[in-house]
Amino acid sequence: MDQRLQQRVQRYGWDRAASFYEQSWSRQLAPAQDLLLAMAALQPGERVLDIACGTGLVTFRAAEQIGDSGAVVGTDISDAMTEACRAAALERGLGQARFERMEAEHLALPDASFDVVLCALGMMYVTDFAGSIREMMRVTKPGGRAVSAVWGKRDRCGWAEIFPIVERRVQSDVCPLFFQLGTGDMQKLLFANAGFAEVESERITTVLEYENGEEACLAAFAGGPVAMAYSRFDEATRTGAYAEYLQSIAAFQRGDGYAIPGEFVVTRGVRPIA
């Protein structure tokens, strides 16, 4: 798929997913976000960038950790996501947080302008992994740190069949390289190649819990990266795709609910001082 098309699919797909996102994913992504924030070790007064901020699940936690004397900028490719963040920041009175629609591949931000650069579960969607990690490096101050969390290996993510199930129905790739960064030391290598020092990675396993099949399907189809393709399905296509997805996660059924295995990789690097 060409890069501009992939960006458009992401941009308008996540616009559609924005209103389902937190109910579908906030509990399930929390272990990766907790680890990312622990590895970032934010300090009061720091300037933080949160790339692919979504609805701000990490951005608002970062804003609280850096306090009134710090500043956090959340960026995301989706207008609906950044607008939701602006409204939530106003409601919570978090004046130290501001939000801009921006692609991770080309950050319209000055060099060396942040103490810490974060990207939680966003890097799998960009069209250029190496270039986007170099952008993280460019905007990090010398001595500052960058942390990115991604999904792990495909065969450790029990929900992974969602991609071929949707692809078969749209006859095109949906997030073709989604699991590449979580494989082996890929993300760690890209951090090192971008010039980060002291690069370290942690891999954690988790369980994604859903109360019933409908909740699991809503998360997979409407609340995530295939939302754009899914929005074009007619009723019969939706029914068939739901049935196939539920079949693919049948081994993880627990009573009415589902406990689906997942894996995350979180990588941290420091921008060298000289």
Ligand SMILES: C[S@@+](CC[C@H](N)C(=O)[O-])C[C@H]1O[C@@H](n2cnc3c(N)ncnc32)[C@H](O)[C@@H]1O
């Ligand atoms: C799974 S959500 C993660 C949101 C948030 N960081 C969190 O931890 O909840 C992925 C986000 O990546 C954004 N995204 C996808 N492609 C992007 C790109 N090329 N540049 C910036 N953001 C992108 C989507 O709009 C979406 O909000």
